[in-house]
Amino acid sequence: MANKVGRNDPCSCGSGKKYKKCCMNIVKHEILHTLVKTSDLGSADPFIARMYMQIFEIRDLIFPTDKDRREFDEYYTPVLQNLMEARLVKDRCVELVNKHRQDLKSGKVTRVENKTLTVMESIDDNLNIWFKDFFIRGYIANQNIIRLAKFIGFKISFIFKNDQDFDEESKKFLKNNPNGGMKFLVDMVSKDRKEWFSQFVEIRTKIEHSGFQVPCLQYRINEKSEPIALEPTFGEMDIESYIDLMWNNLFPFCEDVIVFLLSSKLPEEFAVKHIPVSAREKSKPIRYVVVPKSDIPPE
Numbered sequence: 001m002a003n004k005v006g007r008n009d010p011c012s013c014g015s016g017k018k019y020k021k022c023c024m025n026i027v028k029h030e031i032l033h034t035l036v037k038t039s040d041l042g043s044a045d046p047f048i049a050r051m052y053m054q055i056f057e058i059r060d061l062i063f064p065t066d067k068d069r070r071e072f073d074e075y076y077t078p079v080l081q082n083l084m085e086a087r088l089v090k091d092r093c094v095e096l097v098n099k100h101r102q103d104l105k106s107g108k109v110t111r112v113e114n115k116t117l118t119v120m121e122s123i124d125d126n127l128n129i130w131f132k133d134f135f136i137r138g139y140i141a142n143q144n145i146i147r148l149a150k151f152i153g154f155k156i157s158f159i160f161k162n163d164q165d166f167d168e169e170s171k172k173f174l175k176n177n178p179n180g181g182m183k184f185l186v187d188m189v190s191k192d193r194k195e196w197f198s199q200f201v202e203i204r205t206k207i208e209h210s211g212f213q214v215p216c217l218q219y220r221i222n223e224k225s226e227p228i229a230l231e232p233t234f235g236e237m238d239i240e241s242y243i244d245l246m247w248n249n250l251f252p253f254c255e256d257v258i259v260f261l262l263s264s265k266l267p268e269e270f271a272v273k274h275i276p277v278s279a280r281e282k283s284k285p286i287r288y289v290v291v292p293k294s295d296i297p298p299e
Contacts, residue, residue, distance in 0.1 A: 044285065050255055051251075058288070059072055082140040098240070139201075152262065154264075158172075260272075271290070
């Protein structure tokens with residue numbers, strides 16, 4: 001049996017105090033289980049439905065043992081974690097700008113004296129941090145998709161390289177993976193690269209190498225004598241619309257790549273079926289479901 005701690009002995013917690021002055025009178029209860037609420041999001045949220053429920057349902061058909069599933073999860077969890085963090089900071093950016101706009105309109109954070117507009121609360125620092133963090137988290141998620149793909153059995157690092165390397169290495173990829181479906185993956189990625197992904201990579205590269213900074217907000221008085229902010233823009237889009245657009249491309253891009261690679265490992269009798277928006281359940285709006293091949297009508 002362990003020696004009992006005396007009242008005047010040093011407390012075993014390491015505080016340096018005597019036991020009677022420290023932990024002696026703390027009632028200790030045995031903790032059997034701990035439940036920590038991490039999110040208010042439920043299965044009706046598209047991200048939760050698709051990146052949790054949908055992916056794990058497909059996983060379970062491919063990896064039959066707990067050991068294999070745990071190994072898959074080790075590679076998939078960093079993708080999931082960084083996508084969730086990208087979403088959180090994206091939401092913070094949007095909420096921050098919208099709240100600041102409302103505070104300006106109400107006069108809560110401004111004062112006008114002697115033709116001078118004073119803004120008493122700046123959002124520039126937080127906006128800069130969260131905007132940049134969105135691209136950093138998205139990039140980390142993509143890098144972990146490369147590791148996940150390697151675990152599944154594919155080398156797809158060419159997806160994230162420059163145009164010349166992408167063209168050359170995608171041809172090698174198709175040669176090494178003659179399955180006709182792989183051309184669909186390459187074509188899909190090529191389309192995404194042209195439409196949005198190159199912009200995403202360009203901003204992420206500037207953040208890492210060039211000291212990229214979101215332009216500071218500028219202020220003026222409008223024709224109604226109300227203080228307004230001239231918000232940063234990207235092309236013709238305000239910052240909220242731009243970061244929303246990037247998220248609405250990044251999330252399904254990651255989903256598509258993972259689902260496609262997993263589908264290539266399904267048992268021969270199964271296939272992945274895409275669910276149109278109009279046919280998705282409100283309580284669980286997944287985009288893909290595994291069905292017997294016999295249930296898919298010929299094209």
